Amino acid sequence: EVQLVESGGGLVKPGGSLRLSCAASGFTFTNVWMSWVRQAPGKGLEWVGRIISKAGGGTTDYAAPVKGRFTISRDDSKTTLYLQMNSLETEDTAVYYCATHRSEGTFDTWGQGTLVTVSS
Amino acid sequence: DIQMTQSPSSLSASVGDRVTITCQASQDINNYLNWYQEKPGKAPKLLIYDASNLKTGVPSRFSGSGSGTDFSFTISSLQPEDIATYSCQQYGNLPYTFGRGTKLEIK
Numbered sequence: 316e317v318q319l320v321e322s323g324g325g326l327v328k329p330g331g332s333l334r335l336s337c338a339a340s341g342f343t344f345t346n347v348w349m350s351w352v353r354q355a356p357g358k359g360l361e362w363v364g365r366i367i368s369k370a371g372g373g374t375t376d377y378a379a380p381v382k383g384r385f386t387i388s389r390d391d392s393k394t395t396l397y398l399q400m401n402s403l404e405t406e407d408t409a410v411y412y413c414a415t416h417r418s419e420g421t422f423d424t425w426g427q428g429t430l431v432t433v434s435s
Numbered sequence: 436d437i438q439m440t441q442s443p444s445s446l447s448a449s450v451g452d453r454v455t456i457t458c459q460a461s462q463d464i465n466n467y468l469n470w471y472q473e474k475p476g477k478a479p480k481l482l483i484y485d486a487s488n489l490k491t492g493v494p495s496r497f498s499g500s501g502s503g504t505d506f507s508f509t510i511s512s513l514q515p516e517d518i519a520t521y522s523c524q525q526y527g528n529l530p531y532t533f534g535r536g537t538k539l540e541i542k
Contacts (some may be wrong), residue, residue, distance in 0.1 A: 319478075350531075352479075360471070360479070360522055362531040378530045379436075417484060420526020421469050425478040 317341040317424045319413050324429030331403050331433070337396040337413030337426055344394035345369065348416035351387060351398050352425075353409035361409075363387075365416070366396070380406070403433045437461050437525050441534025449542045454510040456521055456537045463503050464527030470499055470508045473520045473536070482521075483508065515541060 323335040337349070348371070351363040364377040366387045375387050386399040396413050410428040417423035438461040448454050458468065466486040473479045481490050483499035486506055496511045510517055518541055523534040 359535040360473075360524070360533040362533070376529055412479065414479075417481070420467060420524075420531050421481065421484045422471070422479075422524070423481055423490075425480070427476070427478045 317415065319415070319424060319426035321411065321413055321426045321429040324411065324431045326432045326434065327403055328435055329403060329405055329433055332399070332401045333403065333431060335398040335400070335411055335413075335429055335431070337398075339394045339396065339413075339415075342415070344389075345391045348419070349387075349389065349396045350414050350416060350422060351396075352412045352414055352422065353407075353431075354412070354428075355406070355409040358409075363398070363411070400431070403431075405433050407431060408433045436530055437464060437528055437532050439523055439525055439532050439534040441523055441537060443537060444535060445538040445540065447540045447542045448513050450513055450515060452513045454513050454517075454539065456508045456523075458501075458506045458508070458523035458534050460504045460506070460525055460527070462527075464525045466502045467525055467527040468499075468501065468506050469524045469526070470497075471522050471524065473522060474518075479522075513539075513541070 318340045320338045350365040364387045366375045384402045388397045412428045414422035414425045440459045468486045470483040471479045487499045499508050520536045520538045522536045
Protein backbone atom coordinates (compact mmCIF):
# COMPACT_ATOMS: atom_id res chain seq x y z
CA GLU A 316 0.00 0.00 0.00
CA VAL A 317 1.32 3.41 -0.94
CA GLN A 318 1.78 5.52 2.17
CA LEU A 319 3.05 9.05 2.76
CA VAL A 320 3.53 10.40 6.28
CA GLU A 321 4.45 14.04 6.83
CA SER A 322 6.12 15.34 9.98
CA GLY A 323 7.95 18.38 11.27
CA GLY A 324 5.16 20.91 11.41
CA GLY A 325 4.64 23.26 14.34
CA LEU A 326 4.60 26.82 15.54
CA VAL A 327 7.39 29.11 14.35
CA LYS A 328 7.96 32.85 14.54
CA PRO A 329 8.07 35.03 11.42
CA GLY A 330 11.55 34.92 9.92
CA GLY A 331 12.16 31.46 11.35
CA SER A 332 12.89 28.15 9.68
CA LEU A 333 11.35 24.70 9.68
CA ARG A 334 12.07 21.43 7.87
CA LEU A 335 9.23 19.12 6.92
CA SER A 336 9.73 15.46 6.12
CA CYS A 337 7.58 13.05 4.13
CA ALA A 338 8.31 9.36 4.72
CA ALA A 339 7.25 7.23 1.77
CA SER A 340 6.56 3.51 1.57
CA GLY A 341 4.80 0.97 -0.62
CA PHE A 342 6.27 2.05 -3.95
CA THR A 343 9.60 2.59 -5.73
CA PHE A 344 10.36 6.04 -4.38
CA THR A 345 13.42 6.54 -6.58
CA ASN A 346 11.36 6.55 -9.77
CA VAL A 347 8.65 8.93 -8.66
CA TRP A 348 8.33 12.71 -8.98
CA MET A 349 7.14 14.33 -5.75
CA SER A 350 5.43 17.60 -4.86
CA TRP A 351 4.50 19.65 -1.85
CA VAL A 352 1.04 21.24 -1.81
CA ARG A 353 -0.34 23.48 0.94
CA GLN A 354 -3.72 24.70 2.11
CA ALA A 355 -4.02 27.87 4.17
CA PRO A 356 -6.96 28.12 6.60
CA GLY A 357 -10.17 28.68 4.67
CA LYS A 358 -8.36 28.74 1.32
CA GLY A 359 -7.94 26.39 -1.63
CA LEU A 360 -5.04 24.11 -2.41
CA GLU A 361 -1.80 25.74 -3.55
CA TRP A 362 1.08 23.93 -5.22
CA VAL A 363 4.41 24.72 -3.51
CA GLY A 364 6.97 22.91 -5.61
CA ARG A 365 8.16 19.63 -7.07
CA ILE A 366 11.27 17.50 -7.41
CA ILE A 367 11.79 15.23 -10.36
CA SER A 368 13.27 11.75 -10.01
CA LYS A 369 17.06 11.48 -10.12
CA ALA A 370 16.77 9.53 -13.39
CA GLY A 371 14.85 12.47 -14.81
CA GLY A 372 17.49 14.92 -13.67
CA GLY A 373 16.48 15.52 -10.06
CA THR A 374 15.57 19.13 -10.77
CA THR A 375 13.20 21.27 -8.72
CA ASP A 376 10.56 23.88 -9.55
CA TYR A 377 8.81 26.24 -7.16
CA ALA A 378 5.79 28.49 -6.99
CA ALA A 379 6.64 32.18 -7.03
CA PRO A 380 5.58 32.91 -3.40
CA VAL A 381 8.16 30.45 -2.01
CA LYS A 382 10.95 30.60 -4.59
CA GLY A 383 14.25 31.52 -2.95
CA ARG A 384 12.93 30.72 0.56
CA PHE A 385 11.89 27.05 0.29
CA THR A 386 14.03 24.13 -0.89
CA ILE A 387 12.78 20.67 -1.80
CA SER A 388 15.14 17.71 -1.59
CA ARG A 389 14.92 13.94 -1.50
CA ASP A 390 16.91 11.12 0.02
CA ASP A 391 16.14 8.07 -2.08
CA SER A 392 18.10 5.81 0.29
CA LYS A 393 15.70 6.80 3.09
CA THR A 394 12.65 7.11 0.78
CA THR A 395 12.05 10.52 2.29
CA LEU A 396 11.11 13.87 0.81
CA TYR A 397 12.00 17.14 2.53
CA LEU A 398 10.85 20.73 2.48
CA GLN A 399 13.26 23.23 4.02
CA MET A 400 11.40 26.45 4.75
CA ASN A 401 13.37 29.60 5.57
CA SER A 402 12.36 33.22 6.14
CA LEU A 403 8.87 32.09 7.04
CA GLU A 404 6.02 34.57 6.77
CA THR A 405 2.57 34.57 8.37
CA GLU A 406 1.16 33.85 4.89
CA ASP A 407 2.98 30.49 4.95
CA THR A 408 0.61 29.25 7.66
CA ALA A 409 -1.04 26.17 6.16
CA VAL A 410 -1.38 22.42 6.20
CA TYR A 411 1.43 21.05 4.05
CA TYR A 412 0.89 17.87 2.06
CA CYS A 413 3.36 15.78 0.14
CA ALA A 414 2.09 13.95 -2.93
CA THR A 415 3.31 11.49 -5.52
CA HIS A 416 3.03 12.27 -9.20
CA ARG A 417 1.08 9.89 -11.41
CA SER A 418 2.17 11.77 -14.48
CA GLU A 419 3.90 15.12 -14.93
CA GLY A 420 1.26 17.12 -13.11
CA THR A 421 -1.18 14.69 -11.54
CA PHE A 422 -1.01 14.14 -7.79
CA ASP A 423 -1.82 10.48 -7.30
CA THR A 424 -1.40 9.82 -3.58
CA TRP A 425 -1.30 12.38 -0.80
CA GLY A 426 -0.23 12.30 2.82
CA GLN A 427 -2.50 13.45 5.62
CA GLY A 428 -0.62 16.72 6.00
CA THR A 429 1.28 18.55 8.72
CA LEU A 430 0.26 21.94 10.09
CA VAL A 431 2.69 24.84 10.00
CA THR A 432 1.73 27.96 11.95
CA VAL A 433 3.80 31.10 11.54
CA SER A 434 2.95 33.55 14.29
CA SER A 435 4.65 35.82 16.79
CA ASP B 436 -0.15 31.77 -14.23
CA ILE B 437 -3.24 29.93 -15.45
CA GLN B 438 -6.30 30.88 -13.41
CA MET B 439 -8.89 28.19 -12.70
CA THR B 440 -12.40 29.52 -12.15
CA GLN B 441 -14.50 26.90 -10.40
CA SER B 442 -18.23 27.15 -9.75
CA PRO B 443 -20.26 27.00 -7.71
CA SER B 444 -18.29 27.62 -4.52
CA SER B 445 -20.89 25.67 -2.55
CA LEU B 446 -23.73 23.36 -3.44
CA SER B 447 -26.53 21.74 -1.49
CA ALA B 448 -28.19 18.68 -3.01
CA SER B 449 -30.26 15.66 -2.00
CA VAL B 450 -29.16 12.04 -1.94
CA GLY B 451 -29.69 10.61 -5.40
CA ASP B 452 -29.37 13.97 -7.18
CA ARG B 453 -27.13 14.56 -10.17
CA VAL B 454 -24.51 17.15 -9.29
CA THR B 455 -22.28 19.06 -11.71
CA ILE B 456 -19.34 21.33 -10.99
CA THR B 457 -17.58 23.38 -13.65
CA CYS B 458 -14.04 24.65 -14.03
CA GLN B 459 -12.80 27.17 -16.58
CA ALA B 460 -9.15 27.72 -17.37
CA SER B 461 -7.83 31.16 -18.32
CA GLN B 462 -6.09 29.63 -21.34
CA ASP B 463 -6.12 26.40 -23.32
CA ILE B 464 -4.83 23.50 -21.22
CA ASN B 465 -5.74 20.68 -23.62
CA ASN B 466 -6.99 17.91 -21.29
CA TYR B 467 -4.44 18.53 -18.51
CA LEU B 468 -7.10 18.76 -15.83
CA ASN B 469 -7.61 16.72 -12.68
CA TRP B 470 -10.32 16.55 -10.01
CA TYR B 471 -9.72 15.87 -6.30
CA GLN B 472 -11.92 15.16 -3.29
CA GLU B 473 -11.01 16.68 0.06
CA LYS B 474 -12.46 15.71 3.44
CA PRO B 475 -11.44 17.41 6.72
CA GLY B 476 -8.50 15.73 8.41
CA LYS B 477 -7.97 13.29 5.56
CA ALA B 478 -5.57 13.09 2.65
CA PRO B 479 -6.99 14.56 -0.57
CA LYS B 480 -7.92 11.94 -3.15
CA LEU B 481 -7.45 11.95 -6.91
CA LEU B 482 -10.75 11.04 -8.58
CA ILE B 483 -10.42 12.03 -12.25
CA TYR B 484 -7.23 12.60 -14.24
CA ASP B 485 -6.66 13.97 -17.72
CA ALA B 486 -10.16 15.48 -17.68
CA SER B 487 -12.13 12.27 -18.07
CA ASN B 488 -10.21 9.25 -16.79
CA LEU B 489 -11.55 7.64 -13.63
CA LYS B 490 -8.83 6.54 -11.23
CA THR B 491 -8.95 2.83 -10.47
CA GLY B 492 -11.14 2.12 -7.46
CA VAL B 493 -13.15 5.34 -7.69
CA PRO B 494 -16.91 4.69 -7.97
CA SER B 495 -18.32 5.02 -11.47
CA ARG B 496 -20.88 7.62 -10.37
CA PHE B 497 -18.03 10.12 -10.65
CA SER B 498 -17.15 11.39 -14.13
CA GLY B 499 -15.40 14.26 -15.85
CA SER B 500 -15.44 15.84 -19.30
CA GLY B 501 -14.11 18.76 -21.28
CA SER B 502 -11.00 19.99 -23.04
CA GLY B 503 -9.38 23.29 -23.90
CA THR B 504 -10.71 25.76 -21.34
CA ASP B 505 -14.04 24.33 -20.17
CA PHE B 506 -14.42 21.30 -17.95
CA SER B 507 -17.08 19.68 -15.83
CA PHE B 508 -17.25 17.12 -13.04
CA THR B 509 -20.41 15.14 -12.35
CA ILE B 510 -21.70 12.87 -9.61
CA SER B 511 -24.54 10.95 -11.24
CA SER B 512 -26.32 9.96 -8.02
CA LEU B 513 -25.18 11.75 -4.88
CA GLN B 514 -24.41 9.52 -1.88
CA PRO B 515 -24.01 10.62 1.76
CA GLU B 516 -20.31 9.71 1.70
CA ASP B 517 -19.76 12.18 -1.15
CA ILE B 518 -19.99 15.12 1.25
CA ALA B 519 -16.66 16.84 0.69
CA THR B 520 -14.95 19.68 -1.12
CA TYR B 521 -14.05 19.07 -4.77
CA SER B 522 -11.24 20.90 -6.54
CA CYS B 523 -10.00 21.05 -10.10
CA GLN B 524 -6.29 21.40 -10.93
CA GLN B 525 -4.47 22.16 -14.17
CA TYR B 526 -1.04 21.02 -15.23
CA GLY B 527 -0.90 22.55 -18.68
CA ASN B 528 1.75 24.97 -17.45
CA LEU B 529 3.80 25.55 -14.35
CA PRO B 530 2.87 26.57 -11.78
CA TYR B 531 0.20 23.95 -11.30
CA THR B 532 -2.93 25.76 -10.13
CA PHE B 533 -6.15 24.73 -8.43
CA GLY B 534 -9.69 25.98 -8.47
CA ARG B 535 -10.94 27.44 -5.20
CA GLY B 536 -13.04 24.35 -4.49
CA THR B 537 -16.72 23.48 -4.32
CA LYS B 538 -18.11 22.53 -0.92
CA LEU B 539 -20.84 19.94 -1.37
CA GLU B 540 -23.51 19.50 1.30
CA ILE B 541 -26.50 17.25 1.68
CA LYS B 542 -29.86 19.02 1.64
